[in-house]
Amino acid sequence: MATINDNYLKLKAGYLFPEIARRVNAFAEANPKAPIIKLGIGDVTEPLPEACRSAMIQAVEDMGDRNSFKGYGPEQGYAWLREKIAAHDFQARGCEIDSGEIFISDGSKCDCGNILDIFGDDNTIAVTDPVYPVYVDTNVMAGHTGSCGENGEYAGLTYLPINASNDFTAQIPSQKVDLIYLCFPNNPTGAVASKRHLQDWVSYAKAHGSIILFDAAYEAFITDPAIPHSIYEIGGARDCAIEFRSFRKCGVYGHPLRLHGGSQNLDGQGQGWFTGRTLETLESAAIY
Ligand SMILES: Cc1ncc(COP(=O)(O)O)c(C=O)c1O
Numbered sequence: 001m002a003t004i005n006d007n008y009l010k011l012k013a014g015y016l017f018p019e020i021a022r023r024v025n026a027f028a029e030a031n032p033k034a035p036i037i038k039l040g041i042g043d044v045t046e047p048l049p050e051a052c053r054s055a056m057i058q059a060v061e062d063m064g065d066r067n068s069f070k071g072y073g074p075e076q077g078y079a080w081l082r083e084k085i086a087a088h089d090f091q092a093r094g095c096e097i098d099s100g101e102i103f104i105s106d107g108s109k110c111d112c113g114n115i116l117d118i119f120g121d122d123n124t125i126a127v128t129d130p131v132y133p134v135y136v137d138t139n140v141m142a143g144h145t146g147s148c149g150e151n152g153e154y155a156g157l158t159y160l161p162i163n164a165s166n167d168f169t170a171q172i173p174s175q176k177v178d179l180i181y182l183c184f185p186n187n188p189t190g191a192v193a194s195k196r197h198l199q200d201w202v203s204y205a206k207a208h209g210s211i212i213l214f215d216a217a218y219e220a221f222i223t224d225p226a227i228p229h230s231i232y233e234i235g236g237a238r239d240c241a242i243e244f245r246s247f248r249k250c251g252v253y254g255h256p257l258r259l260h261g262g263s264q265n266l267d268g269q270g271q272g273w274f275t276g277r278t279l280e281t282l283e284s285a286a287i288y
Helices: 006-012 015-032 050-063 079-093 109-119 133-141 196-206
Strands: 101-105 124-130 159-162 179-183 211-215 241-242 259-261 285-286
Touching: 006 133, 079 101, 101 109, 109 133, 109 211, 124 133, 179 196, 179 259, 196 211
Parallel strands: 101 285, 124 159, 124 179, 179 211, 211 241, 241 285
Antiparallel strands: 101 259, 241 259, 259 285
């Protein structure tokens, strides 16, 4: 008899955003005249810029001509795109990332969950509190946690509070955790991380053999030149971090295209960390 994944039953209120939508709809029905400002899902509000529209139109036109038509692309993403990303998003900021270390996917949200397939089930996991719920729910669904307690925390996860008392930067844990989710600029607080703070995390990860899953989805909004856009601006991060980025937040909003960035040093031996493991295409450390 077919069985289901019981871990889904641990999800407290389904995915957060459907729950927000359920409550907003119930409120709107009960209060039809009330003006509602929605602070839940950050939906698209601005039209696409001209450069994006014309590139998309051109791409569709190309598909109608035998000379420019493209079939399936390479699984890691088109080389021209990976090269541009490596040059503009990483090398221009002094990061030692080359195009072979970049993996283009269809979205960063899915990748935050899919990346778990390459990790063992016995890793200890730290998330900040509050946190982008995808990191937690995907670990719950993958069976990496116990049940949800009364306080809304899942057994088995290490929660690192971020609030005004620590200037919205998570304190480095005293105990060892194997996987650490960091998101800067942060969703939901908007806080950014200094180079010093990220350096402390990198040092911690290297000392404990941990991997930092660094979500830089909102890096395009950084205006202070002292704030790092990528964890690879930090020395040693190549050995212990996988970076996720999102094109949806920077002009192509609403259109799924993401990159994971990583490093071929992730095994600490200068070889592709994923080489010889199940996902050879993920030799790289950066994922868009
Ligand atoms: C922190 C964070 N990471 C990732 C994502 C998802 O990015 P994408 O639109 O590329 O799936 C979001 C979207 O809300 C986000 O807030």
